[in-house]
Amino acid sequence: MSNNFNRQKMNLLTQTKNTWCPGCTNFGILAAFKGAIEDLVKNNEIKTEEVVVGSGIGCHGKISDYLNLNSFCGLHGRIVPVLSGAKIANPNLKVIAFEGDGDAYAEGIEHLVHAAKRNIDLTLIVHDNQTFALTTGQFTPTSPKGFKGKSTPEGSPEEPFNPLFLMLSAGATFIARSYALEVKKTQEIIKEAIRHKGFSFIEIIQPCLSLNDTRDHYQKRIYWLNESRQKDNIDFAFEKIREWNDKVPLGIFYQINKKTYGDFN
Amino acid sequence: MTHVASTVLIGGQAGDGAKEAGINLGKLLATAGQEVFVSVDYPSVIKGGHIFSRISFSKEKIFSDYKKIDLLIAFNNESISFHQKELKKDGVIFDESCLPMTQITKEINAPAITRTSVALGATCYYFNLEIENLEKIFKEAFGEKAEINIKLAKKGYQYLKTKNFKQKPRRLKGSGLRPKASEKKKILIDGNQALALGLIKAGLNVYFAYPMTPATSILHFLAKKEKELGLKVVQPENEIAVINMAIGAAYTGQKVAVGTSGGGFDLMQEAMSLAGMAEIPLVIAVSQRPGPSTGVPTYTSQSDLRSTRFSGHGEFPRILLAPGDPEEAYLLGAQALNLAWEYQAPVIVLLDKHLSESLMTSFFDSSKIKIENGKIAHNPKDYKRFETTSDGISPMAFPGMKNVVVKATSYEHDEQGITTEDSQIIKEMQEKRFKKLQLLLKEQKSKETVKVYGDKKSKNIIVSWGSTKGAVLEAMKYLKKSVKFIQPLYLEPLDAEKIKNHFKGAKKIIDIEGNLTGQLASLIREKTGIEIENKILKYDSRPFEPIELAKKINELLS
Numbered sequence: 001m002s003n004n005f006n007r008q009k010m011n012l013l014t015q016t017k018n019t020w021c022p023g024c025t026n027f028g029i030l031a032a033f034k035g036a037i038e039d040l041v042k043n044n045e046i047k048t049e050e051v052v053v054g055s056g057i058g059c060h061g062k063i064s065d066y067l068n069l070n071s072f073c074g075l076h077g078r079i080v081p082v083l084s085g086a087k088i089a090n091p092n093l094k095v096i097a098f099e100g101d102g103d104a105y106a107e108g109i110e111h112l113v114h115a116a117k118r119n120i121d122l123t124l125i126v127h128d129n130q131t132f133a134l135t136t137g138q139f140t141p142t143s144p145k146g147f148k149g150k151s152t153p154e155g156s157p158e159e160p161f162n163p164l165f166l167m168l169s170a171g172a173t174f175i176a177r178s179y180a181l182e183v184k185k186t187q188e189i190i191k192e193a194i195r196h197k198g199f200s201f202i203e204i205i206q207p208c209l210s211l212n213d214t215r216d217h218y219q220k221r222i223y224w225l226n227e228s229r230q231k232d233n234i235d236f237a238f239e240k241i242r243e244w245n246d247k248v249p250l251g252i253f254y255q256i257n258k259k260t261y262g263d264f265n
Numbered sequence: 266m267t268h269v270a271s272t273v274l275i276g277g278q279a280g281d282g283a284k285e286a287g288i289n290l291g292k293l294l295a296t297a298g299q300e301v302f303v304s305v306d307y308p309s310v311i312k313g314g315h316i317f318s319r320i321s322f323s324k325e326k327i328f329s330d331y332k333k334i335d336l337l338i339a340f341n342n343e344s345i346s347f348h349q350k351e352l353k354k355d356g357v358i359f360d361e362s363c364l365p366m367t368q369i370t371k372e373i374n375a376p377a378i379t380r381t382s383v384a385l386g387a388t389c390y391y392f393n394l395e396i397e398n399l400e401k402i403f404k405e406a407f408g409e410k411a412e413i414n415i416k417l418a419k420k421g422y423q424y425l426k427t428k429n430f431k432q433k434p435r436r437l438k439g440s441g442l443r444p445k446a447s448e449k450k451k452i453l454i455d456g457n458q459a460l461a462l463g464l465i466k467a468g469l470n471v472y473f474a475y476p477m478t479p480a481t482s483i484l485h486f487l488a489k490k491e492k493e494l495g496l497k498v499v500q501p502e503n504e505i506a507v508i509n510m511a512i513g514a515a516y517t518g519q520k521v522a523v524g525t526s527g528g529g530f531d532l533m534q535e536a537m538s539l540a541g542m543a544e545i546p547l548v549i550a551v552s553q554r555p556g557p558s559t560g561v562p563t564y565t566s567q568s569d570l571r572s573t574r575f576s577g578h579g580e581f582p583r584i585l586l587a588p589g590d591p592e593e594a595y596l597l598g599a600q601a602l603n604l605a606w607e608y609q610a611p612v613i614v615l616l617d618k619h620l621s622e623s624l625m626t627s628f629f630d631s632s633k634i635k636i637e638n639g640k641i642a643h644n645p646k647d648y649k650r651f652e653t654t655s656d657g658i659s660p661m662a663f664p665g666m667k668n669v670v671v672k673a674t675s676y677e678h679d680e681q682g683i684t685t686e687d688s689q690i691i692k693e694m695q696e697k698r699f700k701k702l703q704l705l706l707k708e709q710k711s712k713e714t715v716k717v718y719g720d721k722k723s724k725n726i727i728v729s730w731g732s733t734k735g736a737v738l739e740a741m742k743y744l745k746k747s748v749k750f751i752q753p754l755y756l757e758p759l760d761a762e763k764i765k766n767h768f769k770g771a772k773k774i775i776d777i778e779g780n781l782t783g784q785l786a787s788l789i790r791e792k793t794g795i796e797i798e799n800k801i802l803k804y805d806s807r808p809f810e811p812i813e814l815a816k817k818i819n820e821l822l823s
Binding site for chain 2: 070071
């Protein structure tokens with residue numbers, strides 16, 4: 001079986017015309033995800049037919065159309081409960097949700113918190129471009145204070161919040177951050193997240209080249225956490241998660257083993 | 266008017282056990298072969314307040330409780346001051362002054378709440394009911410605590426027997442006290458449990474709900490059955506999560522239902538529309554209570570017919586069923602799950618507090634229920650979830666099936682389930698979804714979509730729906746003229762042809778429902794063009810009372 005897979009080229013993309021902007025960093029996330037699934041399937045860790053991906057509404061949401069996998073493109077902010085329901089109904093499925101920062105942190109934040117709290121075995125990948133892009137540029141919960149968008153011409157009056165900090169306190173058992181332009185590293189983190197049994201949260205910082213090009217800002221600041229360290233140290237995780245302004249750490253901040261939702265045996 | 270039924274009212278404050286005592290008395294009467302209806306009236310409090318259960322019973326089938334009381338069991342003075350005026354001329358009161366319930370309880374150091382058993386024991390004597398039957402009921406209800414309750418019941422029985430009671434006990438004659446063989450199959454059950462049993466019979470796998478009165482007891486009942494039946498019962502963070510989780514679960518091929526009341530259902534609107542777009546088989550039980558807004562949480566209403574009929578943005582087919590008693594809740598609950606899978610659409614079962622929480626002697630005919638799985642794709646090649654078919658119904662496949670990719674989406678989509686903005690495909694997909702409704706309308710001809718009672722030739726017609734059916738059927742026992750009573754069970758799509766036929770040659774049509782705006786009447790007008798001018802509407806949060814309703818109908822018919 002695995003040999004066949006090695007020889008056979010996996011057809012993980014549909015023929016659908018891609019309508020992301022040319023050069024969109026979503027292509028990087030798509031490539032990383034596709035690579036992760038290919039690796040896991042080749043390694044017999046998952047079966048393609050048991051993968052269900054889901055997405056919300058926004059640029060990221062189109063990923064459901066582009067992936068030749070079982071998919072559910074849900075409502076804005078609500079894909080986490082849809083895939084939670086799928087996982088509860090059929091625990092054999094591998095469920096992976098994509099959301100934008102608008103989905104995950106604004107419209108559907110209650111689902112994010114509760115999915116982490118119940119430690120459902122689900123992977124969530126947030127495409128965080130710090131703006132509502134498909135609606136042509138308004139501030140989101142992660143936009144910096146002073147963000148000038150069409151709804152805040154004088155600058156957003158609100159401080160952004162730190163999603164990883166929230167996830168740690170809500171009970172997520174796998175917390176990571178990546179950068180959309182680091183495709184190989186993102187691919188490895190996605191693989192680890194899918195392997196992790198429990199709620200896996202990956203925030204992917206994603207410069208929006210059309211409406212919020214943050215490449216200069218982040219490329220100067222990002223650095224990778226030491227991968228070989230023990231990942232269950234909550235104090236270290238807290239410290240690193242709070243590092244944000246001058247330096248922006250990437251990698252897996254925190255990972256622990258805990259019973260997942262529905263796993264009562 | 267001579268009542269066809271006897272009525273016991275048990276009143277007290279929350280925590281006195283008036284509700285449980287009423288249900289246990291109802292069970293006892295049912296065991297004795299009586300037809301029983303138990304309603305429970307309670308405020309939104311945990312302790313204190315005034316609670317009462319009202320138990321009406323008769324040898325012939327009854328569909329509602331009555332206001333006029335034969336026996337008032339009062340655990341506090343309020344129960345007397347509130348209900349004394351409802352006593353029949355020869356009505357009797359059991360309270361601490363004539364039946365020292367608390368004293369008898371204290372004598373054996375039993376907890377205060379067990380004084381209800383003293384009252385039930387005395388009631389057994391009063392109505393000539395076999396106290397041994399009460400033992401069985403107590404064992405079911407209280408488990409190991411049953412012993413003490415049985416002891417107290419016997420003391421209550423003896424007390425009344427030996428006491429020179431000021432009013433002569435109106436003991437039921439012996440003939441009524443032994444059930445016929447056919448009556449033994451009957452159970453005393455409320456609408457919510459009946460619905461849950463119907464869903465289970467039709468193959469329910471997963472139930473999602475956030476607590477909301479009066480739908481909560483469906484959640485409680487199913488949660489208790491979870492292990493025994495291999496069900497999954499989930500309480501998510503809110504109603505939005507409830508319905509989205511349910512949609513995800515149904516997408517994987519599991520049979521799913523959710524339950525809520527008006528406010529919770531409002532929160533589900535966007536996902537209701539998603540279920541329509543993604544053609545998700547889903548049952549939504551909506552138990553109505555008076556609105557708008559939080560309204561009157563523990564009382565009853567029929568004011569969400571319109572909001573459920575038109576729920577969700579955009580145009581998509583949905584089915585709306587309205588049972589009127591537990592037997593119908595059982596059958597329509599099962600039908601709802603079957604219809605959801607046959608038509609791949611959301612199906613709403615509309616209940617209300619009076620149906621959800623009132624108990625009635627019922628017989629569940631499980632032979633009437635056959636599980637329908639709908640159109641399933643077997644070993645499909647180039648599977649398309651939304652394939653165009655002649656009847657609009659595309660074969661279903663589920664994640665996990667080999668060589669199949671199942672795509673669902675909230676966007677308009679092509680046959681594969683890929684987002685589209687192509688005007689031709691958009692038009693075809695809209696038509697495809699509505700073809701299912703055409704099929705249903707055709708198949709409705711052979712289904713019991715409308716029930717008819719009374720004198721089928723009468724030119725006086727009553728039309729009503731949901732739990733109000735009970736009070737109407739009961740009121741019909743006191744009418745001076747013959748009537749034909751029509752109860753639509755399917756409200757969406759309404760079987761307009763059948764209703765028009767029933768209305769043919771009508772002299773007078775009376776619409777009776779529990780809302781202010783006549784929502785059934787306006788639905789009938791929309792679908793048949795017939796304007797019903799005579800309406801009896803009740804919107805004080807209490808159910809109709811048979812005698813009061815009969816008076817109003819008689820006035821309109823005179």
